[in-house]
Amino acid sequence: VSLAWQFSSSKKVKDYEIDYKSTTSSTWRVFKTVRLQNSITVTGLKTHDTAYDFRVIAIDTCMGNKSLPGVVHQTVLLKGTGGNLVSLLSWSPYQGFGVNSYVIFKYIKNKWVRIDSVIGSKANYNDSAVQCRGIYYYKILAYSNSGGFTSYSDSISVQPIDAVTPPTPYIQYASVLKNGFIAVYWNKSVPIVKQYDIWYKSAHGPWKSFAILTNMYSATISGLNTRDSTWSFRINVIDSCSSKISKYSAAHTVMNIAGTAGNLSNTVTWSSYIGFTVNKYYIYAWNKNCQL
Numbered sequence: 001v002s003l004a005w006q007f008s009s010s011k012k013v014k015d016y017e018i019d020y021k022s023t024t025s026s027t028w029r030v031f032k033t034v035r036l037q038n039s040i041t042v043t044g045l046k047t048h049d050t051a052y053d054f055r056v057i058a059i060d061t062c063m064g065n066k067s068l069p070g071v072v073h074q075t076v077l078l079k080g081t082g083g084n085l086v087s088l089l090s091w092s093p094y095q096g097f098g099v100n101s102y103v104i105f106k107y108i109k110n111k112w113v114r115i116d117s118v119i120g121s122k123a124n125y126n127d128s129a130v131q132c133r134g135i136y137y138y139k140i141l142a143y144s145n146s147g148g149f150t151s152y153s154d155s156i157s158v159q160p161i162d163a164v165t166p167p168t169p170y171i172q173y174a175s176v177l178k179n180g181f182i183a184v185y186w187n188k189s190v191p192i193v194k195q196y197d198i199w200y201k202s203a204h205g206p207w208k209s210f211a212i213l214t215n216m217y218s219a220t221i222s223g224l225n226t227r228d229s230t231w232s233f234r235i236n237v238i239d240s241c242s243s244k245i246s247k248y249s250a251a252h253t254v255m256n257i258a259g260t261a262g263n264l265s266n267t268v269t270w271s272s273y274i275g276f277t278v279n280k281y282y283i284y285a286w287n288k289n290c291q292l
Helices: none
Strands: 002-004 012-020 027-037 038-043 052-062 078-083 086-091 100-108 112-121 126-128 136-144 150-152 155-159 171-178 183-184 193-202 208-212 217-220 232-238 259-263 267-270
Touching: 027 038, 078 136, 078 155, 086 136, 086 155, 100 126, 112 126, 126 136, 171 232, 183 193, 183 232, 193 217, 208 217
Parallel strands: none
Antiparallel strands: 002 038, 012 027, 012 052, 078 086, 086 126, 100 112, 100 136, 136 150, 136 155, 171 183, 183 217, 193 208, 193 232, 259 267
């Protein structure tokens, strides 16, 4: 910690005693006595987890008398906790001069960058410009109300977390393309989600995972017996950061059509589509010559 003070107005004073203590202790310790100096760096401190008090005492070089201690100054102790995709910063206020504002610095691309400031009466700040699993470094600077004095905190590191399960996805629709092939379409999830797990099952079979797709919003499943069975589909999503898995979407079940030949007529039946509300069904016919 670097200290600076004004020289005494008395010409008899040439020596200065620098005292310090942690804020949790009541015992002052002498760090050093210097002559004709008005600044010093106090070393051997645990500034990453401890705030310290400092005072300077002027000594009459001729008589050895000591002055009363000057104003005690206390450093800022910065702390940080990783929240849900946010860095939660808090600090102990600087004491020794009135604080006009605190400036928050973040280490970005190999240099300290000012990201924001808060009024001097505030002692916390939340940084949401973070990603899960990233490690971020911060320090703050206290600006005095007058005199242009400043004081830095020590730097700290914070690692945000991602504790939220991604939202449940939903399928737009599924449709048979031709015998054995069904296409499934779904909506894009929130930005942090990049992986989509596609599941399918026959009418009486168990659910099976078809594939986990990255940044894709449709898939075609092949090898299905679409003539004799209905097929259902569902998806869930995987948070690319925390690996948390969402709930399954509502299942969509495609139609299965059947027909019976009659006397100059055909009877066509089908299972209902499940997954969205059907307004109407359109019936198409095909023969060698035309599509009706």
